[in-house]
Amino acid sequence: MIQREPRGQKKQINDIIIEGIFFDGGGKGMKKLSRDFYDRDTLEVSKDLLGKYLIHHTDGERLVAKIVEVEAYIGDIDKACHAYNNRVTNRTKVLYGSPGIAYVYLIYGMYYCFNVVTEKNGKAAAVLVRAIEPMEGIEKMVGNRYGKKLEEISKKQIINLTDGPGKLCIAMGITKDHNEMDLCGEKLYIAEAEEKIKHPIVTTTRINIDYAEEAIDFPWRYYIKDNPYVSKK
DNA sequence: TTGGGGATGTAT
DNA sequence: TACATCCCCAAC
Numbered sequence: 079m080i081q082r083e084p085r086g087q088k089k090q091i092n093d094i095i096i097e098g099i100f101f102d103g104g105g106k107g108m109k110k111l112s113r114d115f116y117d118r119d120t121l122e123v124s125k126d127l128l129g130k131y132l133i134h135h136t137d138g139e140r141l142v143a144k145i146v147e148v149e150a151y152i153g154d155i156d157k158a159c160h161a162y163n164n165r166v167t168n169r170t171k172v173l174y175g176s177p178g179i180a181y182v183y184l185i186y187g188m189y190y191c192f193n194v195v196t197e198k199n200g201k202a203a204a205v206l207v208r209a210i211e212p213m214e215g216i217e218k219m220v221g222n223r224y225g226k227k228l229e230e231i232s233k234k235q236i237i238n239l240t241d242g243p244g245k246l247c248i249a250m251g252i253t254k255d256h257n258e259m260d261l262c263g264e265k266l267y268i269a270e271a272e273e274k275i276k277h278p279i280v281t282t283t284r285i286n287i288d289y290a291e292e293a294i295d296f297p298w299r300y301y302i303k304d305n306p307y308v309s310k311k
Numbered sequence: 312t313t314g315g316g317g318a319t320g321t322a323t
Numbered sequence: 324t325a326c327a328t329c330c331c332c333a334a335c
Contacts (some may be wrong), residue, residue: 186320186328244328
């Protein structure tokens with residue numbers, strides 16, 4: 079039995095705020111991110127994903143949501159990563175594959191988490207999308223999450239719609255069927271709009287990785303400052 | 312408003 | 324057995 083420090087006794091790392099740029103839709107055309115975008119340093123990809131648009135074509139509809147919170151997982155140095163210490167299993171093998179592929183896994187027996195694979199073949203790394211802001215197809219997302227119509231739910235339920243990794247997968251209709259899907263394809267992808275907007279990014283430690291020893295303190299969680307859809311408010 | 316615990320299935 | 328979660332309900 080390994081004894082671990084209770085969470086509350088870990089020394090607190092102050093949140094760091096940096097300046098980021100993202101592309102704001104505002105009705106303008108969207109451009110799908112190419113594989114080159116994902117074929118880069120994972121922390122850079124993580125920050126750059128903030129403000130981009132996750133798009134899923136499903137049931138004849140287009141669901142669009144802005145990415146507002148992410149976490150990086152980098153296998154070779156990160157005890158929180160499923161592929162730490164070169165662990166290759168049926169589940170983790172996608173992490174070693176091409177950048178720009180989806181990694182979707184079941185968590186706590188009930189929920190899915192959506193990740194994008196980064197870096198070159200052979201290096202296991204990914205970015206977990208933890209929260210998104212609905213932009214288009216909200217009625218469908220509300221139906222997926224609550225089985226109700228938009229006018230039947232409260233304002234609080236709108237904010238709760240996609241403010242966590244499990245919630246956003248339910249809302250967007252992402253399941254294990256999307257595991258290993260190519261995000262450079264036509265069904266599920268990430269895009270940027272034409273108009274650039276500067277925005278502050280908050281950098282913190284990651285959520286719910288208490289078992290990860292020294293990696294607990296890695297500041298690899300990023301979110302858009304003051305965005306109401308960020309998790310753990 | 313906060314904290315504890317149950318749901319739930321699969322990877323290891 | 325633990326888990327990159329969510330939701331409900333009791334207790335404050």
